[in-house]
C-alpha cells in the first residue's frame with residue numbers, strides 16, 4: 481500500500497474556481513449529479529465542459545501497465561471509466577491486455593470510445609457485477625468519492641473482492657489537507673459526497689480492508 485501518482489503524465493487542468501463558485505446553485509448541482517450530457521459535454525458550469533478523446537491518457541496507461549507489470553492476457557477493470565478512454569488506451573499500449581470498465585452514466589457509455597464499447601457496462605462502484613478474483617488489477621480514478629462514506633467503504637471492499645491480489649489496486653479520490661484547501665474544494669466541487677483528509681481516507685481504507693495504492697486529488701491554493 482503506497483501513495484503513488486499514477487496520473488503524473490496528465491496535463492494540468494485549468495480551473496476557474498471563482499467562476500464555478502458564482503455559477504453554482506442547487507439546480508446546477510442536481511444536473512451535474514445526473515452524470516448525463518450536461519455533466520460531460522455541456523457548459524463548464526455543469527462539469528467537464530466537453531469530455532473528448534485527445535490521447536492524454538496514453539502516457540498514463542503506459543505508467544499503469546508498468547506499475548502493475550501488466551502483460552497480454554491479463555485482465556484490468558477501470559471503475560468509473562466514463563467514456564472508456566483509459567480502457568481503450570490500456571489496450572493500445574499493451575496489445576492483448578483485457579481491459580474493462582464500469583460506470584453509472586448511461587450517457588458516457590452511449591458516447592464511449594468505439595474501441596472500448598464491448599468492454600464497458602453500466603454498474604455502480606459499490607456493487608461490481610463480477611465474480612471474486614476476476615481481475616489481475618483494478619483502478620478507480622476520481623469516482624468513488626461520488627458515493628457517501630458508507631458507499632465508498634463498500635466500493636473499496638468491492639475492489640478488493642474482484643481483484644486477485646489486493647496490492648494490484650489503485651484509487652484516486654478528492655482530499656484536502658488544510659481548511660483553505662477544503663474551502664477551495666467546496667467552491668469547485670459539484671458531485672463529490674465524500675471528501676476527507678488523507679489520514680481520514682487511509683482510516684477508511686483500513687475499515688474497508690483496502691490494501692491497494694492510492695493518491696489524492698487536491699485543489700491547491702496559489703502561492
Ligand SMILES: C[S@@+](CC[C@H](N)C(=O)[O-])C[C@H]1O[C@@H](n2cnc3c(N)ncnc32)[C@H](O)[C@@H]1O
Nearest residue numbers: 515560562583584585603604605621622623626
Ligand atoms: C470525475 S469523473 C472521472 C471519470 C474518469 N475516471 C476520469 O478520471 O476521467 C467521475 C465518474 O464517476 C462516474 N460515477 C459516479 N458515480 C458512480 C458510481 N456510483 N458508480 C460508478 N461510476 C460512478 C461518473 O459517471 C463519471 O464517469
